[in-house]
Amino acid sequence: MTRRFRLMLSGACALLATTLCLAYGQHVRDEAERVRAEALERYGGEVVSLLVAPDGLEAGEVVDRRNVIERDWLADLAPEGAIVGMESVEGEEVTIPAAPGAPLTSLNFRDSEDAVEVPAGHVALAVPVTDDLGLPPSAAEGTELVAYRVSDTGVSLIAPEVQVLRAPSDQGGIGSRGSVTLAVEPTNVPSVLASGADGSLRLALPAPDVAGEDAGATAPVDVPAEGSSDEAAGAGSEGEGDAS
Incomplete structure (x- = not known):
């Protein structure tokens, strides 16, 4: 060779x-x-990695890798000002409590003079404003709303008392349509968070005589899916035929 x-x-x-x-x-x-x-x-859209507090964070707690994790989130449903990098908030002190499972936002790190006042026994959540949310245009600070979840099987009431703490604002970023800050009772936080994350959350403005707990008594807790009413009508007709 x-x-x-x-x-x-x-x-x-x-x-x-x-x-x-x-x-x-x-x-x-x-x-x-x-x-x-x-x-x-x-x-169904672009996915981003947001910082989430699995067990929640109280005011005064310091953010680190032991109490915050990264979790995939649909970009269109991310709250306004959502935190996308640990480096930007690691070591920072929380000024407004974060609900368990909720993405951290700039709201949780506001200065005391800019912080919203959360009613006793409630948790503040930032919900992205979308076309389907149904937020009334007149909703201002202090407005009482009712929260529902819409699914393939119907509509269910998930929070009869939801108060607007900060009206929607549009400042760009991930939540480009802005977000509304709500005060929610702790027992209703998981349902509101889950509904907000998958886009099934709907907000409604009740009349004064059905506000608060009355909204739960008069609201359609289980609305039949489309077509079920026709089935019920058909069943009733069959029953009348048998009776005759």
Whole structure:
């Protein structure tokens, strides 16, 4: 085997190795893009990684990697001012309590003079404003609302008393349509958070005579799914036929 042949063989092997490396790199990029596309299709939109306090945070607590984790969130449903990087808030002191499972936002780190006053026995939540939320245009600070969850099986009441602490504001960022800050009773926080995260949350303005607990008594707690009323009517007609 001549020296020239060995050099040609070495060059061919090097070229083949480079080609294989490039092909493998492209395969990895294509696979990552495929996984991302599947995730976007599954979630129905762009996904971002937000900071979430699994057990909640009280005023005065310091943010660190023991009490905050990163969790995927649908970008269109992310609260306004949502925190997307641990570096920006690690070591910072919380001024407004964060509910368990709620994304941290700039609201949780407001200066005391800018902080909203949360009623006793309630938790402040920032909910992104979307076209489907149903927030009345007249909703201002102090407005009492009722929260419902809309699903394929109907509508259910999840919070009969929700108070507006801060009216919607649009300052860009992740929650580009702005958000509304609500005071919610602790027992209703998980339902409101879950409904807000999947886009099924709806807010309604009750009349004065059905405000508070009365809203739960008069609200449609279980509305039948579309088509069930027709089935009920059909069943009634069959019953009348049997009776005749």
